[in-house]
Each structure stands twice: as structure tokens, then as C-alpha cells.
Amino acid sequence: MYILINGSQKNHKSNSRYFLDYISKYLDDYTIYDLKYDFFDNIIDSIINTDTIVLAFPLYVDSPNSLTLKLLNYIYDNNIDLSNKSLYVIINCGFREGIHNITALNIIKNWATKVNIKYSGSILVGAGEIVGKEEYSYITSIAINKLKKFGRCIKDNKECNDIITTMDLLTNRIYCMFANHSWTKKGKINNLTKKDLKIK
Amino acid sequence: MKTIIHDLEHLDKELFNISDNDVIINANGCSNSCIGCFSCWIKHPKVCIYKDEYSNITDSLKNSDELIIISKNRFGCYSESVKRVLERCIGYVLPYFTIRDKHIHHASRYDKKINLITYFYGDITNQDLECLDSLVKANSINLNASSYEVKILEGKVINNVYTD
Numbered sequence: 088m089y090i091l092i093n094g095s096q097k098n099h100k101s102n103s104r105y106f107l108d109y110i111s112k113y114l115d116d117y118t119i120y121d122l123k124y125d126f127f128d129n130i131i132d133s134i135i136n137t138d139t140i141v142l143a144f145p146l147y148v149d150s151p152n153s154l155t156l157k158l159l160n161y162i163y164d165n166n167i168d169l170s171n172k173s174l175y176v177i178i179n180c181g182f183r184e185g186i187h188n189i190t191a192l193n194i195i196k197n198w199a200t201k202v203n204i205k206y207s208g209s210i211l212v213g214a215g216e217i218v219g220k221e222e223y224s225y226i227t228s229i230a231i232n233k234l235k236k237f238g239r240c241i242k243d244n245k246e247c248n249d250i251i252t253t254m255d256l257l258t259n260r261i262y263c264m265f266a267n268h269s270w271t272k273k274g275k276i277n278n279l280t281k282k283d284l285k286i287k
Numbered sequence: 288m289k290t291i292i293h294d295l296e297h298l299d300k301e302l303f304n305i306s307d308n309d310v311i312i313n314a315n316g317c318s319n320s321c322i323g324c325f326s327c328w329i330k331h332p333k334v335c336i337y338k339d340e341y342s343n344i345t346d347s348l349k350n351s352d353e354l355i356i357i358s359k360n361r362f363g364c365y366s367e368s369v370k371r372v373l374e375r376c377i378g379y380v381l382p383y384f385t386i387r388d389k390h391i392h393h394a395s396r397y398d399k400k401i402n403l404i405t406y407f408y409g410d411i412t413n414q415d416l417e418c419l420d421s422l423v424k425a426n427s428i429n430l431n432a433s434s435y436e437v438k439i440l441e442g443k444v445i446n447n448v449y450t451d
Contacts, residue, residue: 097323145323148377149425153320153370160367182384182391190421197414198362259391263384270382273329285381286332287349287397 089117089241090137092130094144094155096123102219103143106177106212106234110141113238122154131161139173140204141241142195145215146180150191159198169204175241176208179215183262185251187213192249208247210237214254214262226256290347292373293357294366302443303355303406310347314358314368317341321371327378333396335375345378345396353402354432357440360407363418373426380430392429400433408440420449427451 091111095101107119120130134140144155151159162169176195178188188211199206210233212218218230230252240247254262274284289309291298298311305311319337326336333345348354358369365373380393405423420437427435437449 095323096320101323147321147323148370148373149429150364150370150422153367153374156361156364156367156370160361163362184390187390187425190418190425193421194362194364194418197418200414201362259386259389263386263391267383270329273325273382277330279329279332284329284332284383285396 088137089114089139089141090130090133091117091119091141092134092143092158093119093121093123094142094152094158095121096147096152096154097145101145102179102212102215103145103177105219106179106210107141107143109231109234110177110238110241113235113242122158127161130158131167134162134169134172135167137172139175139207139241139244140169141175141177143177143179144191146178146188146191149187150194151178159195163198163202167202169202172204173207173244174199174204175237176206177210177212177237179212179219181214181216181266183214183254183257183259185211185213185253188251207245208237208240208249210234210250210252212252214252217254218252226254229255288351289353289355290344290351291355291357292344292369293355294359294368295357298357299443302445303357310351312341312344312347312372314366314372317368317371317375319371319375321374321377325382327375328382333378335378337375341372341375344372344376348376348379348401349397349399351401352399353404354430355404355406357406357408359409360411360415360419361409363415364422387428387431392431395431400431403427403430403432403435404438405436406438406440406445411439416448423449424451 091107093104095103180187218227292312294314335342359366383394385394439446
């Protein structure tokens, strides 16, 4: 039995949820929980009764988001026994390079040691906003292939090395150009110019 | 002027050299988490969508030379309450990206650079310390801070751990 936990504070359309849905294609017996919407006690009960946990969350201020921290704190503070369970982690960020997620991953690994759960691997997704949208399938194919590999690892209950995905088909400069254009476009929807968005 | 974000029950102003001009933000009252709506970037720049005492911290930071964060250590990270406040400060930087040291980061909204000084308390292992250093360093890069410091608080004793 696999428990997949979406730690995103956004909603069901979050990229973290997208990655969990994608991974779930490889698993037979699983339940996906949204930390924001599902009953916290139910999630804790399911964690206690499972063998494998897949935790997905977005990078907020270089670390796990506060909703995910709430779960980590609760488990640690209540001495919930997680020994003999495996933990897989999916972290995504809006930056092009997945390497930005390493600090958050190290915090999770540190927590895993303290609560005696077996850390089994991770995928650190860069450009999460793009990889989580199927319409960009050509430029996200490398990241999606790595996600598939990660899914198969979880299915086989194998330990896997930490996988880092970066939007390799775009250079930093081009990625910035596209992303910045997209922010200006989002501002325009709210009748704000680029100058308005940059207000001091 | 300084902005102080903390999760202490009692803040010892003398210990942290806090004056009456400084802005003190007690994170323990922050119950609303960032919902990732990006309103503070693309709808009402700088201002959080939640209307409470934490909705406009960006302006405090704008006027500050130093951001002081005092937090309980949680596995090498900030406490949940301090983290909630920090997540609601992202309007301090722009949604736009820039390249710094060959990596992508958010561009600065302001020209002025702040010093980031952090104090952590509670049980802290060497592993925690390594995480805290890399976290604060990453924060300082993304905030485009001029410097960062990680300090450990044991009672009223402050130990410097990392400075850059």
C-alpha cells in the first residue's frame, strides 16, 4: 500500500499533485491525500498503516512549504513510529534548475533520520510550472522520462539515487526571457503593466 | 532600521539590540499560509491577499537595513510559524527572473541590499547546522542580501556559526 501526499498549499491543480498523479500510474494499491483538503487525522492514520510514503511539495523560500512542515513537525513531536517504512520525495520549483531543491531535500533527509524512516530516493524537478503542464510535452520530455524512471523505482520498492531535472533544452537566458514574458502577460490580465509589477 | 521576525514567547529587546524604531513581527499570530496565488506579484504587487497584520511586510523590509529572523530550529529549517511569515514576504522580490552566479533567481524589487541575520534556538545537531547554513545562504542569495549570518541562541548566549 502506497500513501502519496500532496503537500502543496495551492489546490488540486498544483504541480505537486500532477507529479503524484503521474507516479500513481505505476502503482496498484495507493491513496493520494491533499494535505490542504483531507482530514489531517486520516492522513496520519494512513501513514501509520502504510509501508511506503511518497511526499510531494513545492519549494517555498528555499525549503519545504509551511504546510509540509506542519506534517513533519506533527510526526516528530508525537513520536510516530515510522521505522520499517520507506520515504520517496518529489520537490518542484519554478526555477529552471532542479538543483535549487537540494537544501529542502537535505532538510527532509535530516527529518527522516530523526523519525527513523528509510529514505529511499527523490526527484528534484526544475521548471515545475512547465513540467507540470502537459501542453509543453516536447521540452519537458527529458524531465518526464526521469519521472517515469522514478515511478518504476517506487513500484519496485528500490532505493534510487536523487534525480535532478533541469530544463536542458532551454538556456538560462532563454528560460528567463520566456518566464519573464509570462509574468508580464499575467500582470496584463489584471490590467497591470510591467512597470506596475515592478513598483517599489 | 531593522525588521525582526520571531517566534519567541518573550522577545528580549536588549539581547538583540532592538530599538523603538524597529519593526517587530511575532510569527506566532500568523495563521494564514501563503496559498501560492501570486497576487502579491501580479495583482496587488507587494501586498499579500490576506488582510491581516502580515499583509504588508514588504514595506517594512524596504525601509530596513537588516532582516533579523529568530526561530526555533526544526530539522535544520525555520519553525512553521516563521516559515508562514517568510512565505508571505515574497513580494519583496519580483516575479521576474534574473541570473546570478550562473543560476536563476528572482530579481530584486529594490536597489538597497539588506543584511540577513538569523538566530536559531532549541536542540541543534551538527546535521541541523549544516542545513541551517545552506538554507540561510540560499535565502540571502534569493533576497539579494549583502551578507548573512547564522547564530545559535542558548539562553542569553549567542554563538556565531556562519558568516558570509
